[in-house]
Amino acid sequence: MQESLTITDNRTNTRHEVPLYKGSVRTMDLRKIQTGPDDFGVMGYDPAFMNTASCQSAITFIDGEKGILRYRGYEIEHLAERCSFLEVAYLLLFGELPTSAELKEWVNTITHHTMIHETTKKFLEGFRYDAHPMGMFISTVAALSTVYPEARKVQDPAVRHLQICRLIGKVPTIAAYTYRHSLGFPYVYPDNELAYTANFMNMLWKMVEPKYQANPILARALDILFILHADHEQNCSANVMRSAGSSYADPFVSVAAAAAALSGPLHGGANEEVLKMLDEIGSKDRVPAYIEQIKAGHGKLMGFGHRVYKNYDPRARIVKWTANQVFQVTGRNPKLDIALELERIALEDDYFIKRKLYPNVDFYSGIIYQAMGFKPEMFTVLFAIPRTVGWLAQWQEMLQDPEQKIARPRQIYVGKEARELMPIEKRASRVASLTE
Ligand SMILES: CC(C)(COP(=O)(O)OP(=O)(O)OC[C@H]1O[C@@H](n2cnc3c(N)ncnc32)[C@H](O)[C@@H]1OP(=O)(O)O)[C@@H](O)C(=O)NCCC(=O)NCCS
DSSP, X not given: XXXXXXXXXXXXXXXXXXXXXXXXXXXXHHTTOOSSTTOOOOOOOOGGGTTOXXXXXXXXXXXXTTTEEEETTEEHHHHHHHOOHHHHHHHHHHSSOOOHHHHHHHHHHXXXXXXXXXXXXXXXXXXXXXXXXXXXXXXXXXXXXXXXXXXXXXXXXXXXXXXXXXXXXXXXHHHHHHHHHHHTOOOOXXXXXXXXXXXXXXXXXXXXXXXXXXXXXXXXXXXXXXXXXXXXXSOHHHHHHHHHHTTTOOHHHHHHHHHHHHXXXXXXXXXXXXXXXXXXXXXXXXXXXXXXXXXXTSSOXXXXXXSSOSSOOHHHHHHHHHHHHXXXXXXXXXXXXXXXXXXXXXXXXXXXXXXXXXXXXXXXXXXXXXXHTOOGGGHHHHHXXXXXXXXXXXXXXXXXXXXXXXXXXXXOOOSOOSOOOOOGGGOOOOOSOSOX
């Protein structure tokens, strides 16, 4: 039997049966609840999508109450422990883990898409010496759209596949170039003999040595961090990716739009903010005073809290473990002590307990990145590289979903009714301030 809800409309004293679809109401069904033939019908009102599913997805599963994260049914802990990033990328995009032959071919394909066009390199050179790497990254990814105009054929599966490979191959190259640019170092071309993260490290840090040798512990740590950041279901930037892609914009500009959403301090920009916060706190003994300040309503504890997780973010636990591996190579980042103290005190404090605020993935990732030698401005770019895979998986799923159309929310209009337009000489200023 079809499950349903019965809604009584007290305005008209009528009862309406609304079917349930997988425990949810299709809000289009509410439109049938009308006061009369001219009534538009009932809409759902949900600013910030607090309780609205915008799609059905088979990619990532999160149980925020229990702190569970799975990609295509596999626990994040198992993937982080046993797989490489490109293996996980394959899983996210195609639904199954690759066989060794499939993985070999996939790695080979991605490796052969790592070069960027020389004109794109010149485009990057045009940025100011102090340009923020995330601004450079977003603009350059968008600029790839001009190099591959065929990418617009988003309904052609073969064209889509090629752009997916190009994007996954090229984002580390662009990211590394933004880093070298900010240091004034010459760009390093990709090395096809190296694995994905080792090649990224080569493009970041190779100087005059004939062959760059990546430290295997650091390369594996980066690979794990990439796995943890690869997808996170319908987060702010994935939603932008789906939304931009729903107009059939090409994947390069759509990924640029998603990366722009990621750059904000409430999303992927949080890891940079965590480092600034730890700098501001300065030492372990100043943590209690800082927490009191947050509780008094002055700012937020960056790297804490999550829209979906109301428990320990499972990724944060793995990041913490990875931090210890990295510190064996780089030496301990002294900021870790401040972070550990913040976590300890916050997790015992009623304010944080009541609001279910736990460390999220960004809380420890910045500390690792800094120990590896990255400036905080690079952190969000490091997030964008693996998340490109998630965006592309979400984009592909959206395009293949027959229920999806151009994303176009409704609004509740609260502005003025129709009114007369006054000639300019008869208008009195009614705007108190343009900046409030
Ligand atoms: C992630 C985040 C945007 C989620 O926001 P949200 O789901 O809209 O949650 P809300 O802003 O409604 O927060 C609920 C309550 O917890 C408080 N809160 C949320 N995050 C907090 C934080 N990091 N520090 C202190 N208080 C926080 C809010 O002030 C609010 O308190 P109130 O009920 O007294 O008003 C938010 O937790 C945040 O800004 N965190 C810091 C940034 C960050 O780390 N982002 C990375 C996410 S992976």
